[in-house]
Amino acid sequence: MKKVITAIIITMLLAIPAVALSKKGKAAKTNTLEVSFNYQRQQGPGSNQYAVWIENDKGEVVKTLFVTSFTTKGRVRGNEQPMRGYIKRPACVPTWVKAAKANDLTDQQLDAVTGATPQASGTQTFTWDFTDQQGKTVQKGTYKVFVEATLFNASTITYSGTFSTQDKVGNVTLTPQLTEPDEKHKDMVTDVKATLK
Secondary structure, eight states: OHHHHHHHHHHHHHHHHHHHHHHHTSOOOOOOEEEEEEEOOOSSSSOOEEEEEEEETTSOEEEEEEEEHHHHHOOOOTTOOOOOHHHHSTTSSHHHHHHTTGGGSOHHHHHTTEEOOOSSOEEEEEEEOSBOTTSOBOOSSEEEEEEEEEEETTEEEEEEEEEETTSOSEEOOOEEEESSOOTTTTTSEEEEEEEEO
């Protein structure tokens, strides 16, 4: 009888770590996508513009997380008429301009996603909470994150990566695409990361 009780106790003790491991090993639910990069402010005009956005699997912009203010508002000097920056300087994040159909957006819609261009270098972080531009939760499925930076004039770099709302917590693989090299401004945006949390 003692052998049977001992065998039962040993079996139970061996099962405890397995149960704990299965609970611990369960994939955490993804709630947000965090996008970050190291930003180095560049000297002179024609640089320092960037945009961060999300597209669905049809290539439609679901939400713009951020776009620099010059791109959407431009800069008025002297007697100049107000003009959106991407019209005055077409090299301002052209991939975002086209994808977001910026020409069809009102000033108010652009204001909602526009922020001041950072005056100092440092880490920039943006979070997507799986909602669209109207604040509604998006459907489960596959999405793509983009970070585009105008390094200098026609030299732009765009990082993109595909992920699913069903993916486990972890890093999204990002692929860079450079339009043309610019050694002087290549460090404007570095260490670009997208992490499901």
